[in-house]
Amino acid sequence: MKFVIQRDRLVQSVQDVMKAITSRTTIPILTGIKIIATDEGVSLTGSDSDISIESFIPKEEDEDVIVDIKQPGSIVIQAKFFSEIVKKLPLETVEIEVIGSFQTVIRSGKSEFNLIGLDPDEYPHLPQIEDGKVFKVPTDLLKTMIRQTVFAVSTSETRPVLTGVNWQVGNNELICIATDSHRLALRKAAIETDSDAHYNVVIPGKSLSELSKILDDTTEPIEIVITENQVLFKAKHLLFFSRLLEGNYPDTSRLIPTDSKTAITLNAKEFLHVIDRASLLAREGRNNVVKLTTVGDDLIEISSNSPEIGKVIEQIKSQLIEGEELKISFSAKYMMDALKALEDTEIHVYFTGAMRPFVIRPIHNDSILQLILPVRTY
Amino acid sequence: MKFVIQRDRLVQSVQDVMKAITSRTTIPILTGIKIIATDEGVSLTGSDSDISIESFIPKEEDEDVIVDIKQPGSIVIQAKFFSEIVKKLPLETVEIEVIGSFQTVIRSGKSEFNLIGLDPDEYPHLPQIEDGKVFKVPTDLLKTMIRQTVFAVSTSETRPVLTGVNWQVGNNELICIATDSHRLALRKAAIETDSDAHYNVVIPGKSLSELSKILDDTTEPIEIVITENQVLFKAKHLLFFSRLLEGNYPDTSRLIPTDSKTAITLNAKEFLHVIDRASLLAREGRNNVVKLTTVGDDLIEISSNSPEIGKVIEQIKSQLIEGEELKISFSAKYMMDALKALEDTEIHVYFTGAMRPFVIRPIHNDSILQLILPVRTY
Known part of the structure; x- marks a missing residue:
């Protein structure tokens, strides 16, 4: 693997995928960022197994060259050091090269880092989600709906399902409900759905908070795919996966x-x-x-x-x-x-x-x- | 005691004297701010017995009325609550009144706080320092000299004298030296002194850091008075007292x-x-x-x-x-x-x-x- 990339874009993508990475993980390879270079561009992945974030940096955008791929390949690099290093490099561009047995060289101007990487084949696979039933919500509306409900989730693990936000989708409407049994927040909005799209799921409050931090304030729609145990949010150059919480959410309408x-x-x-x-x-x-x-x-x-x-x-x-x-x-x-x-x-x-x-x-x-x-x- | 005061000025003074107040004090009354209202204005005092800060708010300034004294007097109020309250009051002005047995009423618009105060007579007296030998340093120069030396003081109490900055005054020169025995910082500057003013004292690093936070970036001179065991910094409407560290500072010139x-x-x-x-x-x-x-x-x-x-x-x-x-x-x-x-x-x-x-x-x-x-x- 070898490529030269615009530092600003790399820093932004690293910051985004860092939102999923925790140093408290029990799976050592998840303290790393997985980097894949293909002929189309570079993708970065971070995960704590509950949340996985993939950020893609295209080779070109608006006729600007962002990445120059010299040789495709992949590597996993310690997230903590990698994020600090790319932020502080001296030039506008960075060269990243893997030179045998996962050793990774990061060069920028007269600065050269040589990091001990990890085997990318040992990195867990992202959930496989088919692009079946998709519904769309404008990004700024989604952020508002998260902000207006997520604070009310329970912080106690006694009833795990209450640590999530209940999303009800159907009849061209999305209803978000959160309660910790002392207070409740409800927000609904009209959205475009297929007529047969009906879901009633619980998304971890933490996942929604992290998602909200990454998304830009734009009216661009974000695509949402819900499966039995996962939800996938697809924005431009960004995939955000979260597991769903198991268990039945209480019927709050009677309250x-x-x-x-x-x-x-x-x-x-x-x-x-x-x-x-x-x-x-x-x-x-x-x-x-x-x-x-x-x-x-x-x-x-x-x-x-x-x-x-x-x-x-x-x-x-x-x-x-x-x-x-x-x-x-x-x-x-x-x-x-x-x-x-x-x-x-x-x-x-x-x-x-x-x-x-x-x-x-x-x-x-x-x-x-x-x-x-x-x-x-x- | 009863007066009406401009809220902004009160907030600023409270923030200044708060720099001397710690909740970890063993002397309960020092968790409070002492307020004294006289015909000239209002003075606030905070102290942790090492550092004492007095901020004075004059009755009038540039023909603006800042305080309207209805009745002179004094009180000690819990600093933590008082500082939070004055920051959040709704109007531009605040009325403060003591109504018997140290009960203090704070009014602003439709907001009324009734705090249990403490006996001002039990508040320790500030050090008595005679206005004898004074030397002057421009405030911005003083702040620079502090910043360029204070980081090098020792954070360990094994040699207490090294937790301070050594100030040598004499021959129209001020020399500031700090060392933790692994590194040393030295800064000197020409200043105006009396010909017979010679001092060699050690000022706690913490005192200098707090002083530096309070002082404005101005070229106005600050007056400095040194006694056997105290140093007093006098700026406009502000007195900052610090005890000196005992013990001989090592002779660093040989190093x-x-x-x-x-x-x-x-x-x-x-x-x-x-x-x-x-x-x-x-x-x-x-x-x-x-x-x-x-x-x-x-x-x-x-x-x-x-x-x-x-x-x-x-x-x-x-x-x-x-x-x-x-x-x-x-x-x-x-x-x-x-x-x-x-x-x-x-x-x-x-x-x-x-x-x-x-x-x-x-x-x-x-x-x-x-x-x-x-x-x-x-």
Whole structure:
């Protein structure tokens, strides 16, 4: 194997596939990046066996030569050193050459590294996924849907299926749901699917977070292929494989209340700042809990009291308070996560009593819903 | 105590005095910030008993009202909460009021915090330093001198005096020296002193690092007062006290070789990049050591070899190599620290053999010197 490549492009691809590589793996070869040079270009692969990422660097793009392949071949190189080295090389181009028994020479200007590589034939094969049923989602929409749901997955392994996001695909709709059983985030969007494409799968939250970091903010569609135990995301020059979580995702539709006894209307960003301040003292104490109290027909009071530190009272105007008076306590962290997902919109919060889950929705948009369980404090 | 203050100014002062406060103190009241309101303005104090910082906010500045004092007084408030709160308050101004038994109310818009304060009379007094002998250094020069020496102090407590920077003042000159006994940094500068001002003191490296973070990059002079066991830095609206280290600082002048057997001339920044790359593989192994070899009369080779990972060879052109051929090994970290202190200048490196300390100096500037002890590798 021998090729000369533009350093910038190599650095970018290495950074992308590094997202799948962990030093804590039990399979030593997975600490490496697999490099394959063919007559079409160079592909890099990183994997932790749950997630696998393949980044392809074409020989030419827009009539620019990006890679000059002198001799096809393949090698596995320690990811940690390779990524540091390519970032710091002195010139715009890098020559990479394998010279017998997996020794790899990396040259750039007057800098020459000689790394001990690993046998590429021992690198695990990527999942084989047929290009059968594909559906497409604009990349920026996919990133938004991930961001608005993935924070709500469970971080505990007691119910592994809750560490993933439930994706329901069918009838030209994608619904993403995440819950850790204390709160729930739901986001849906119209997408193009084949009429017979119906899926109900659970994708690990970690996979979606990593995917989101790699994808550009573009409206270009990303292709998604779902099989029995894998999902594949195909973007330009990028393949992102993730295993699916096993087990049945709970039916969450019954959890979402359909009526309400108290409804308030607020600006999400303003409310976020109020909750943030009110929780400053509560963070020390038990569970970061704040209390919400309706005052008259247009004021909301948020308060918290930590006997050893002090107390705080915040007020925020509600455009309208409908229904019964209310006192309710909840986790400031869960509320802030939900409000961040809703961004700078006007929101309704629908309560059905101090001990029942409550729902937050944008006022002119039913594609997103956040649900939080209150905390019993008195 | 009651006053209304511009939030920005309060935030800035709180951030400054926080530099002296640690949560690991054994004196509970030092986890607080002392606030004193007088008819002239508001002063804040933070201290960990080694370092004390006082920041003063005047009532008015440039005809702008900054503080409106309603009632003078004082209080101590938990620094951690106070700093978080003032940063996040909603309005441009903040009202702070003590309402009996150290309860402190902080109001801004519809936000109201009620904190449990501490008795200001229990706060330790700042060192009493008479405004006797003062010398002045431009603030930006002081920051540069700190940056160019403080990294070389020892991080080990085996010889406590080496954790400080030795300051020698006299004959209109300030000399700063730091060494951890493996390398040494020296920087001197002409300053204005009284003819009878002679000092030889050791200032804790940590104090100088924190001071450097607080000071603005201005040419305004900072006043420095040295007593038997304290140093006081006086900038505009800021007092920074540090205790001095006890014990005699070693006489380092004998360590610095005056002759040389090999001299090379390089660009510091280019050399830094070469050393950085050459050390990428060495960081894993023993001590991060690289080898320097002269090649002919204008090439320097930097190499490192980590048997399990690989090896690297870098070359850099020297404008001139004078004297004997040389092979020498040294810590890449020490070399990089020294080169960063020298910034983007042309440098001479003077060697007196593979086992003797070597000296790095800018070619047209004898106010700064870096010395490094080599490592025996063969």
